Amino acid sequence: MSAESGISTFRDTNGLWNNYKVEEVATPEGFAQNPQLVLDFYNQRRKELLTVEPNPGHYGLAALEKDFDVAIITQNVDNLHERAGSSRVLHLHGELMKSCSVHNLNKPYDISPDHPEIHLGDTDANGEQLRPFIVWFGEAVPMIEPAVKIVESADIFVVIGTSLNVYPAAGLLNYVKRGIPVYLIDPNEVQTYRNDIHVIKAGASEGVKLLTTLLVQ
Numbered sequence: 249m250s251a252e253s254g255i256s257t258f259r260d261t262n263g264l265w266n267n268y269k270v271e272e273v274a275t276p277e278g279f280a281q282n283p284q285l286v287l288d289f290y291n292q293r294r295k296e297l298l299t300v301e302p303n304p305g306h307y308g309l310a311a312l313e314k315d316f317d318v319a320i321i322t323q324n325v326d327n328l329h330e331r332a333g334s335s336r337v338l339h340l341h342g343e344l345m346k347s348c349s350v351h352n353l354n355k356p357y358d359i360s361p362d363h364p365e366i367h368l369g370d371t372d373a374n375g376e377q378l379r380p381f382i383v384w385f386g387e388a389v390p391m392i393e394p395a396v397k398i399v400e401s402a403d404i405f406v407v408i409g410t411s412l413n414v415y416p417a418a419g420l421l422n423y424v425k426r427g428i429p430v431y432l433i434d435p436n437e438v439q440t441y442r443n444d445i446h447v448i449k450a451g452a453s454e455g456v457k458l459l460t461t462l463l464v465q
Contacts, residue, residue: 249409249452250328252303256296274384279350283377287366290380294344294364297326305408305452306332308460315464316404321395323410323417325382338398340391340417342382349376354390356381392416399423406459408433409452412440431459 272278273289310333312318320329320337325344329337345364346356349372357372370378383389395417399405405424412418421442424430432438433448433455448455 249305249322250300250303250324250326251409252305252451252453253300253328254296255300255324255326255328256293270385274382275386276384277386279379279384283368283379286380287368290344290382291365293325294359297328297344298361298364300328302328302332303453305456306334308453308456310334312460312463319398319402321398321417321420323414338391338395340383340389340395342380344380344382346381347378348372348381349374350379351376353381353387389416395420396423400425402428404429404431404463406431406433407445408455410434410438412438431462433459 268289272282273286279286306328309318309320309329313333313335318334318336320334322329322337322339323341325339325342327343327345343356345359345361347359347366347370348354348356352372355372357378359366366378366380368377372378399420400423402424405421405428407421407430410417412421421430421440429446430442430444431446431448432440433450433452435449435451438447448458450458
Protein backbone atom coordinates (compact mmCIF):
# COMPACT_ATOMS: atom_id res chain seq x y z
CA MET A 249 0.00 0.00 0.00
CA SER A 250 2.79 2.44 0.84
CA ALA A 251 5.36 1.37 -1.76
CA GLU A 252 4.12 4.03 -4.19
CA SER A 253 4.89 6.64 -1.54
CA GLY A 254 8.52 5.54 -1.53
CA ILE A 255 8.42 3.42 1.60
CA SER A 256 10.84 0.49 1.45
CA THR A 257 8.94 -2.79 1.54
CA PHE A 258 10.11 -5.92 3.32
CA ARG A 259 9.26 -8.75 0.97
CA ASP A 260 9.73 -7.43 -2.56
CA THR A 261 12.81 -8.22 -4.64
CA ASN A 262 14.67 -5.17 -3.33
CA GLY A 263 12.96 -5.20 0.06
CA LEU A 264 14.49 -4.50 3.43
CA TRP A 265 14.88 -8.16 4.31
CA ASN A 266 17.48 -8.46 1.57
CA ASN A 267 19.71 -6.08 3.52
CA TYR A 268 18.97 -7.25 7.06
CA LYS A 269 18.43 -10.60 8.72
CA VAL A 270 14.97 -10.88 10.22
CA GLU A 271 16.28 -12.40 13.42
CA GLU A 272 18.66 -9.48 13.94
CA VAL A 273 16.23 -6.54 13.68
CA ALA A 274 12.71 -7.93 14.08
CA THR A 275 12.75 -10.34 17.00
CA PRO A 276 12.93 -9.91 20.78
CA GLU A 277 16.09 -12.03 20.73
CA GLY A 278 17.70 -9.69 18.22
CA PHE A 279 16.91 -6.70 20.39
CA ALA A 280 18.32 -8.42 23.47
CA GLN A 281 21.53 -9.31 21.61
CA ASN A 282 22.13 -6.00 19.84
CA PRO A 283 19.66 -3.28 20.87
CA GLN A 284 21.70 -0.55 19.18
CA LEU A 285 21.38 -2.23 15.77
CA VAL A 286 17.63 -2.61 16.20
CA LEU A 287 17.13 0.97 17.37
CA ASP A 288 19.23 2.27 14.48
CA PHE A 289 17.20 0.19 12.01
CA TYR A 290 13.87 1.63 13.17
CA ASN A 291 15.27 5.13 13.63
CA GLN A 292 16.18 5.03 9.95
CA ARG A 293 12.73 3.74 8.99
CA ARG A 294 11.18 6.58 11.00
CA LYS A 295 13.34 9.20 9.31
CA GLU A 296 12.40 7.74 5.94
CA LEU A 297 8.71 7.92 6.81
CA LEU A 298 9.00 11.63 7.62
CA THR A 299 10.24 12.33 4.09
CA VAL A 300 7.30 10.78 2.21
CA GLU A 301 3.63 11.59 1.70
CA PRO A 302 0.46 9.51 1.32
CA ASN A 303 -0.17 8.39 -2.25
CA PRO A 304 -3.45 8.58 -4.22
CA GLY A 305 -4.34 5.11 -2.96
CA HIS A 306 -4.30 6.33 0.64
CA TYR A 307 -6.36 9.38 -0.28
CA GLY A 308 -8.74 7.25 -2.31
CA LEU A 309 -9.52 5.01 0.66
CA ALA A 310 -10.04 8.04 2.87
CA ALA A 311 -12.44 9.49 0.28
CA LEU A 312 -14.53 6.31 0.36
CA GLU A 313 -15.63 7.33 3.86
CA LYS A 314 -18.05 9.73 2.15
CA ASP A 315 -20.11 6.76 0.97
CA PHE A 316 -19.08 3.86 3.20
CA ASP A 317 -18.22 2.96 6.78
CA VAL A 318 -14.57 2.16 6.06
CA ALA A 319 -12.37 0.23 8.48
CA ILE A 320 -8.73 -0.21 7.48
CA ILE A 321 -6.77 -3.15 8.85
CA THR A 322 -3.14 -2.71 7.92
CA GLN A 323 0.07 -4.69 8.30
CA ASN A 324 1.98 -1.49 7.56
CA VAL A 325 3.50 0.34 10.50
CA ASP A 326 3.57 3.78 8.87
CA ASN A 327 0.97 6.49 9.53
CA LEU A 328 0.15 7.34 5.91
CA HIS A 329 -3.48 6.21 6.16
CA GLU A 330 -4.03 8.59 9.05
CA ARG A 331 -2.22 11.41 7.30
CA ALA A 332 -4.44 10.89 4.24
CA GLY A 333 -7.54 11.33 6.39
CA SER A 334 -8.72 7.82 7.18
CA SER A 335 -10.45 7.91 10.55
CA ARG A 336 -10.57 4.21 11.46
CA VAL A 337 -7.22 2.46 11.14
CA LEU A 338 -6.20 -0.71 12.98
CA HIS A 339 -2.47 -1.52 12.91
CA LEU A 340 -1.84 -5.24 13.27
CA HIS A 341 1.94 -5.00 13.48
CA GLY A 342 2.35 -1.85 15.54
CA GLU A 343 3.14 1.76 14.71
CA LEU A 344 6.48 3.20 13.71
CA MET A 345 5.81 6.61 15.25
CA LYS A 346 5.23 5.11 18.69
CA SER A 347 7.42 3.49 21.32
CA CYS A 348 6.79 1.29 24.33
CA SER A 349 8.84 -0.03 27.21
CA VAL A 350 10.51 -3.41 27.04
CA HIS A 351 8.28 -4.67 29.86
CA ASN A 352 4.95 -3.19 28.78
CA LEU A 353 4.26 -3.72 25.09
CA ASN A 354 0.63 -2.61 25.42
CA LYS A 355 1.23 0.99 26.47
CA PRO A 356 2.46 3.04 23.52
CA TYR A 357 3.98 6.51 23.61
CA ASP A 358 3.89 8.93 20.69
CA ILE A 359 7.21 9.80 19.10
CA SER A 360 7.58 13.42 18.05
CA PRO A 361 8.53 14.01 14.40
CA ASP A 362 10.93 16.64 15.74
CA HIS A 363 12.77 13.99 17.76
CA PRO A 364 12.20 10.74 15.83
CA GLU A 365 14.95 8.62 17.34
CA ILE A 366 14.94 6.17 20.24
CA HIS A 367 18.29 5.88 22.00
CA LEU A 368 19.74 3.45 24.49
CA GLY A 369 19.01 5.02 27.85
CA ASP A 370 15.65 6.46 26.78
CA THR A 371 13.17 5.21 29.37
CA ASP A 372 9.54 5.47 30.39
CA ALA A 373 8.33 6.90 33.71
CA ASN A 374 9.27 3.64 35.43
CA GLY A 375 12.85 3.72 34.17
CA GLU A 376 12.30 0.94 31.62
CA GLN A 377 14.16 1.09 28.30
CA LEU A 378 12.00 2.18 25.37
CA ARG A 379 11.79 0.11 22.18
CA PRO A 380 9.84 0.44 18.93
CA PHE A 381 6.11 -0.19 19.25
CA ILE A 382 6.36 -2.94 16.65
CA VAL A 383 5.08 -6.50 16.77
CA TRP A 384 8.19 -8.55 16.12
CA PHE A 385 8.36 -12.11 14.86
CA GLY A 386 7.62 -14.47 17.72
CA GLU A 387 5.45 -11.94 19.58
CA ALA A 388 1.68 -12.04 19.97
CA VAL A 389 -0.48 -9.93 17.65
CA PRO A 390 -2.86 -8.35 20.16
CA MET A 391 -4.98 -6.55 17.55
CA ILE A 392 -5.88 -9.68 15.61
CA GLU A 393 -9.07 -10.30 17.60
CA PRO A 394 -10.46 -6.78 17.01
CA ALA A 395 -9.53 -7.25 13.34
CA VAL A 396 -11.49 -10.50 13.17
CA LYS A 397 -14.59 -8.76 14.55
CA ILE A 398 -14.31 -6.07 11.89
CA VAL A 399 -13.96 -8.65 9.12
CA GLU A 400 -16.89 -10.73 10.38
CA SER A 401 -19.18 -7.70 10.15
CA ALA A 402 -17.95 -6.49 6.75
CA ASP A 403 -20.30 -6.12 3.77
CA ILE A 404 -17.35 -5.69 1.39
CA PHE A 405 -13.80 -6.96 1.91
CA VAL A 406 -10.83 -5.54 0.04
CA VAL A 407 -7.25 -6.84 0.05
CA ILE A 408 -4.59 -4.41 -1.19
CA GLY A 409 -0.97 -5.15 -1.95
CA THR A 410 -0.25 -8.13 0.27
CA SER A 411 1.16 -11.53 -0.56
CA LEU A 412 -1.36 -13.27 1.72
CA ASN A 413 1.59 -15.20 3.10
CA VAL A 414 1.99 -13.54 6.50
CA TYR A 415 -0.11 -14.99 9.28
CA PRO A 416 -2.19 -14.32 11.24
CA ALA A 417 -3.14 -11.42 8.92
CA ALA A 418 -3.59 -13.68 5.89
CA GLY A 419 -6.06 -15.75 7.89
CA LEU A 420 -8.50 -12.84 8.11
CA LEU A 421 -9.82 -13.90 4.71
CA ASN A 422 -11.29 -16.95 6.44
CA TYR A 423 -13.60 -14.75 8.51
CA VAL A 424 -15.32 -13.05 5.58
CA LYS A 425 -18.96 -14.16 5.59
CA ARG A 426 -20.13 -16.30 2.71
CA GLY A 427 -21.54 -14.27 -0.16
CA ILE A 428 -19.66 -11.09 0.76
CA PRO A 429 -17.83 -9.63 -2.26
CA VAL A 430 -14.04 -9.80 -1.98
CA TYR A 431 -11.72 -7.60 -4.06
CA LEU A 432 -7.97 -8.15 -4.43
CA ILE A 433 -5.83 -5.24 -5.66
CA ASP A 434 -2.29 -6.17 -6.63
CA PRO A 435 -0.13 -5.74 -9.75
CA ASN A 436 1.34 -9.21 -9.23
CA GLU A 437 -0.14 -12.68 -9.22
CA VAL A 438 -1.31 -13.61 -5.72
CA GLN A 439 -1.94 -17.24 -4.84
CA THR A 440 -5.18 -17.82 -2.96
CA TYR A 441 -7.37 -20.85 -2.34
CA ARG A 442 -10.54 -18.89 -3.21
CA ASN A 443 -11.96 -18.66 -6.72
CA ASP A 444 -14.64 -16.05 -5.97
CA ILE A 445 -12.29 -13.06 -5.61
CA HIS A 446 -12.63 -10.07 -7.92
CA VAL A 447 -9.04 -9.39 -8.95
CA ILE A 448 -7.98 -5.86 -9.91
CA LYS A 449 -4.49 -6.28 -11.32
CA ALA A 450 -3.07 -2.85 -10.60
CA GLY A 451 -0.99 -0.96 -8.09
CA ALA A 452 -2.58 0.50 -4.99
CA SER A 453 -3.37 3.95 -6.39
CA GLU A 454 -4.79 2.80 -9.72
CA GLY A 455 -6.50 -0.15 -8.05
CA VAL A 456 -8.29 1.99 -5.46
CA LYS A 457 -9.41 4.31 -8.27
CA LEU A 458 -10.86 1.36 -10.20
CA LEU A 459 -12.44 -0.04 -7.05
CA THR A 460 -14.09 3.30 -6.33
CA THR A 461 -15.59 3.30 -9.84
CA LEU A 462 -17.02 -0.16 -9.21
CA LEU A 463 -18.44 0.66 -5.80
CA VAL A 464 -19.69 4.19 -6.27
CA GLN A 465 -22.19 4.30 -9.10
